[in-house]
Amino acid sequence: MRERLTYKGHPVPYITAWSGERLPQPRVVLAADGIAFKGSVAANGNAQGRDPSGVLWQRWALRQGDGMPEYSVVHGPRQRRAMRKLLCQVCGGPSDKNEQGYLWLLEDYRGVAGWPEKEVTTHPPVCRACAPVAARLCPHLENKVVAIRAGGVLVDGVHGNLYERGGGLLPVVKEKKVVFSGDWRVRWMFANQLAATLTNVTIVDLPGLGARRRASA
Numbered sequence: 562m563r564e565r566l567t568y569k570g571h572p573v574p575y576i577t578a579w580s581g582e583r584l585p586q587p588r589v590v591l592a593a594d595g596i597a598f599k600g601s602v603a604a605n606g607n608a609q610g611r612d613p614s615g616v617l618w619q620r621w622a623l624r625q626g627d628g629m630p631e632y633s634v635v636h637g638p639r640q641r642r643a644m645r646k647l648l649c650q651v652c653g654g655p656s657d658k659n660e661q662g663y664l665w666l667l668e669d670y671r672g673v674a675g676w677p678e679k680e681v682t683t684h685p686p687v688c689r690a691c692a693p694v695a696a697r698l699c700p701h702l703e704n705k706v707v708a709i710r711a712g713g714v715l716v717d718g719v720h721g722n723l724y725e726r727g728g729g730l731l732p733v734v735k736e737k738k739v740v741f742s743g744d745w746r747v748r749w750m751f752a753n754q755l756a757a758t759l760t761n762v763t764i765v766d767l768p769g770l771g772a773r774r775r776a777s778a
């Protein structure tokens with residue numbers, strides 16, 4: 562585990578955005594084959610400023626620790642780094658790995674047939690020391706967290722706002738979703754996070770995860 566950043570004595574996850582990292586976002590406009598930032602569309606309609614696969618990314622400054630933590634907001638570049646390098650979402654150090662694979666915390670859907678094989682998640686893995694912290698800090702895990710090991714991790718999706726042609730001159734947001742690589746709709750994504758598909762998944766018992774529930778029961 563790496564040393565965790567704190568704010569007023571509370572841990573602040575690696576992927577949490579800080580208020581000093583916000584940047585103004587240019588207006589999203591139509592390009593020939595999708596969307597682009599205003600001022601980044603050539604006369605022939607070609608879009609500049611997207612990544613090589615055509616995705617338009619939300620802009621962020623890299624100033625971790627500047628201002629106040631915004632616990633409900635994910636800092637895109639750090640989330641994507643954590644996904645690509647399989648870093649712990651809380652401390653930013655290596656996530657935990659054993660012969661069953663990397664350690665992830667998921668929202669518990671054990672009632673759903675087939676779950677959690679091929680689960681798609683935007684939440685990077687965790688290390689052992691940070692797992693209880695992540696379970697406590699992530700609102701979506703409250704009272705329904707389950708630990709899993711994934712032998713296969715395919716970082717193959719982008720998450721954000723999917724745009725479509727509106728009736729007017731500007732594109733409109735259709736929905737918030739994950740679009741996978743190879744899908745033409747990536748060029749219509751204003752994205753902030755990467756998504757991973759987890760395979761070869763084993764549900765594991767992780768001591769200490771339920772501490773909050775027991776304490777509050």
Ligand SMILES: [Zn+2]
Pocket residue numbers: 562563649650651652653654687688689690691692
């Ligand atoms: Zn950690």
